[in-house]
Amino acid sequence: MSIFEASMLALIQGLTEFLPVSSSAHLILPSIILGWQDQGIAFDVAVHMGTLFAVVSYLRKEVTQLLGAFFRSIFKDERSADATLAWMIVLATIPTCIFGLFMKDIIEVYLRSVWVITVTCVIFGLLLWWVDSNAKCNIDEYKTTPKSALLIGLWQALAMIPGTSRSGATITMALYLGYTREAAARFSFLISIPLITIAGCYLGLGLANSDVPVMWEPIFVGVLVSFVCAYICIHWFLQIVMTMGMKPFIIYRILLGVSLAVFLMIR
Template identity: 35%
Template sequence: MTADQLVVLAIIQGLTEFLPVSSSGHLNLLHLLTTYPDEGPAIDVAIHVGSLVAVMAYFWRDMLYLIGGLRDLVLFRATSARRLILLLILASVPLAIVGFVMIETGLVDAVRSLEVIAWTTIVFALVLWACDALGSRAKIFSDIGISDAVWVGLAQCIALIPGVSRSGITMSAARALGFERTEAARFSMVLAIPAILATGAGTALTMSGDQAAIIAGDALVAAALSAVAAFASIWFMMALLKRTSMMPFVLYRLAMGVVLLWVLYR
């Protein structure tokens, strides 16, 4: 892999993983619109690990709370932290099931096309706008209930289609359920942790030891670049959402979708 491809991949993944603009859509577009070869499983794992490090670093207080919840889960202690862990697990189960079915049936590859990305980018921009505009501002992160976990978890499954955006659809669902804007983003990003862990673990299982060893240096660079870019994007989004609505992301998605349709149908 060339140095420029490594840098571009890592930065795109880092910047778009947590913004409601679809990281998978951007990465698929990179391959569809350029001559870059597939990056391979090791680099894919590395850039996701970088994103994971960033979200855990930004929400370090939540991470300490969740670690306490895992301890309470093991020790059978009934605490609010254990309850949150169980709710995050509940919200992650639908994604694991649907993801497995899509991989086994080949649907995960069938939906990877420029046309799909273009239309989902536009359609789910409108979904994001509607949910943000109509959603109330009552709930905070600690108010998550069973129904919230189920609905956001089901919404997360739609993000298996490139262009939808995992963060975008989970933020949309959280806003529709009444979560305050920054709290919806917080819910979405903490929920990303098990999703990224599952993605990374699943990809890592497809690698041989020799594959990982050959590009270990590239993987470390990719992880570091992705972590820095992801941390910057999280900081930017949280700062922006304290001051305004989701409209900047909606407009970006609409513009991107229109350009893609022009490229596709010209």
């Protein structure tokens, strides 16, 4: 992998990981459309770690509070709003872990195609449009109940299908449940932290058991570029959501889906 390819893929990962536009879809497209080689396990670990560092850095105050409250609830039996939210984040992560354990190979074999991305981009874009247009927007993430956490977690699991978007799916369900747009985005960011950590550890184990040599320059570029882009992206996404709602991302998803359909038909 060249430094240019590493930079572009890391840029894509950083810009799309936390937007409701599907990072997995955008990372699949260069190999399909441009003929780029698969980036490999080591690079996947690198860009996952870059985006993880970005969201933890951006939400460092919230993460510190939630982690402290979580461990106090275990070792000191202290109950607080932060501890409850931390447990809801754990609960929301469980469905994706279960779904990934049983469905990962099936998705890799049968659903990593441009047609699947095309359909899911449009369908989930329209669904986000409908939910965003009718959202009540009257509760924040601290009002998350076990039922809400599981429902959002189930939609996060559904986002393993390329083109669905983890951020888009979780925000869609959160808006449907009555979260404000900002709270839906923040909760989506927070539940990404354990999930990306687990995914990074899983990929890291695969890398440790692999005999493929690691090219360190692209890895360094991947971590750095994905971190910077993701950090900036989180900031601007929250600003856009509070002023314009989800409409820019809905329009982008639908245009992407239509463009891909045209590309497939004329190729």
